[in-house]
Amino acid sequence: MNNIDPIHRYRKGARGQDKEPRQRQKPKLGAVAKQVAQQYRRDTLSPVMVSGVMRLIEFAVLLLAGLQLYAGHVGLTTHLFVQYPLIIVGVALVAVLLLELSDCYQMSALRSPLSQVGRIFTIWSGTFALLTVALFFLKISSEFSRFWLGTWYVSGLLLIMVLRLAAAHLFRRWARNGRIERRAVIVGGGKNAESLIRAIEQQPYNDIRICGIFDDRDDTRSPPVVAGYPKLGTVAELIEFARIARIDMMIVSLPITAEARVLALLRQLWVLPIDIRLSAHSNHLHFRPRAYSYIGSVPMLDIFDRPINDWDKVAKRAFDIVFSLIGIAVFSPVMLATAIAIKLDSKGPVLFKQRRHGFNNEEIEVYKFRSMYADQCDPTARKAVTKGDPRVTRVGRFIRRTSIDELPQFFNALFGSLSLVGPRPHAVAAEAHNRLFDEVVDGYFARHRVKPGVTGWAQINGWRGELDTEEKIRKRTEYDLYYIENWSLLFDLKILFLTPIRLLDTENAY
Template sequence: MLLAGFALSTWLYLGSPTDDTVWGSAQLALPLYWTVALLNRTYSVQSLIAPEFGVQRASSALLLASLLVLLALFLARSSLNLSRFGYGLGCFAALFLMIWARYNLEPLVRSWVGARAINLLVIDDGGPPVDLTKCHRVDARALGLPPQLDDPHGLDRLAKLIGPMDRVIVTCPPERRRLWAMVLKGGHMRGEIVDTEVIDLGILGTSRSEGVGTLVVAAGPLGLRSRLLKRGFDLAITLPLLLVLAGPMLLVALAIRLEDGGPALFRQRRVGRNNRFFDIYKFRTMKVAQTDQAGARSASRDDDRVTRIGHWLRRTSIDELPQLLNVVKGEMSLVGPRPHALASQAGDKLFWEVDDRYWQRHALKPGMSGLAQVRGFRGETREESDLSQRLQADLEYQAGWTLWRDVVIILRTLQVVVHERAY
């Protein structure tokens, strides 16, 4: 496709498919493209089964190869009479043909290699059921193949079975795992043994250090670089915002004091990052005698505990502005899972009694807004499903954090500051 693209463009532009002003650079680009493509996984198994991945890798390989050609010609001070427009047109045509070929060959490739593009064998030796499609399956007991390390002939039969495979999964009772592990280690393929605790414990991987083997069940959703990036982003927005809003916030505080003489700020203990407690700041919106420090009762529409100015503050979400101080202190972030009070309930259950995954949402700092809130999951939690929807969104946010996603959530938050469920 690369050579065809250059030949086609040269023929259209210069009248000859092998004009020297372009064709020489095309011949130089080909080995450079191959080199880059082999290094960046353009010709990988994933490229076979995911055309979008293959197109992205092929495009980046072609771009880099094209730039390397220009750099090589410049450094060598080549006397080659290069047609810059013809060369650019050739690169564009080659890219177009590569993308066209990969997308159009995808159905044919799938018919040849299947959905996985690897040979997968599942060996059933009496372990937990394995529900995988489009794979080879054998019953080790029916074929008389349970491994015996003192039986070379039996191991030879197993070797013939697993030899053509790229990946072998064995499901067996715990007492036979070591035997199967020894057999699989003698093969050249990827060998795996089913363990139900991988799912039950949410195991991410394994680790061996100083003679100690461990199961990795948590690695933190963000690395150091991402945490620094997120913190810097928070401060870059929060500090200027506090300067701008300082005057309006003082006026709101004064209005709250004038209404009933009580304190302007309300502090409540919430669960933050790493499941540690912190005190969240809000403008007080309820009558002093009826503030709910534990958060056992969610505010509802026409709640008799809410003051007159409190209704307006809640309706416009202005009561949340003091949390900018929590962000500056490092207890919260602009975007993250919303922090909950200890006694919060969904239906007649405490939040953590509804779903065991509840505590996982605290791997990140809580946020002033979050993915759940911009999706409309806010307000009362009358049913258990009200919490489940928010929890799912929070875990989705943790698993796919990017700075751009934070920007999008902040912009979408501005659209739902006034919300029908903001009471």
């Protein structure tokens, strides 16, 4: 996230202010907006992920081609059995790196491979020229098979072109079917929005699909249709729209000089797990080129980036799977003993299921060991568990104090509804002093920009257990937002390994 000071201060102030109790009603989407949102419920393939996978595939193809020719022609018994594989790996890696530096993995290049033939030929030939020069100066060129080298050069070039032609056909079909695109909504109507839309549509190999326009102004100031796209509702309705549709980007089409209005919009919209861009297309105020990102040649100012996206998302999911399996294996005796103790202590099921807020404010079902009497369980968590609560069983008091009741959530993390590390999910009807949590903290739902976790930064800093005061809710939200804005795999690992130590403090757990 870019550190734009006015926005940061505005957001920080909004999080901490006190508010009078109020009844919040979700704005209702119109019929057209609902229909459009339903069309975009399915996830898309990120262009960044697609081009990244293409790099891996081409590296693997070149590597396997070289190894197969080496095994088939030279043989595995040669005295250079170490040097050949090293050279094959090195050549494949250098070729992919040079293709990357030459922008051959941009979606525009992948969709039109014939226009890249000259560049690919030059890069592959240059890679082999570098290899030949290196072997010559190392005085070992005579020891390597020329037939293997020549055959790998020709076959590698042919394989790259055949692969790219097949991939281009697939990518074009995905683009037509809406499988590979970036979905965007425009905030703000009128001439600014029309100019922006026209500019985006004129970009070659454009992967942006504009889903609609949202604007608080009435139809006299903001037409109901702009450049062929309908106005689907207000900014408040956009939040509900983005809960249904899989939106990637929101572009604010307002002048940078309209600072108060831009900040007011961002205060409402930063809770969404999407990229937020401010259009710089029609602005006369110019920044350094590196301050912009671009859709084709259309400049944008990056306000907020979607947290944990693309390859970071893949890495975090792999982290969750690996450590969840380890956790299940390590704690399986404890879980088995807990299940037996619960059955012996009181009647009812071993597991307790509770509806909680998950990623993008969607409801998920979280597993716990049952710690209350079966007929007094509170799935909505409307009444928080307090110290000495008579609803809690004898075994329940122990497993809650030691957090053993949370162990089944390793399965939630394994199956994907939770992450191992993230903001702790709260029950959908959780309250403090008869006020829902999002009524206490403005911007509370920004916690849901990432998948919730079994443990989190707030918990290891002492903010676990009963949320009986508004200050506790604010502090937990503050730590959760810090985690989101500073996420890394090392940060996750730190939190994961500190969790057992912090669990020794059972003061707020009951």
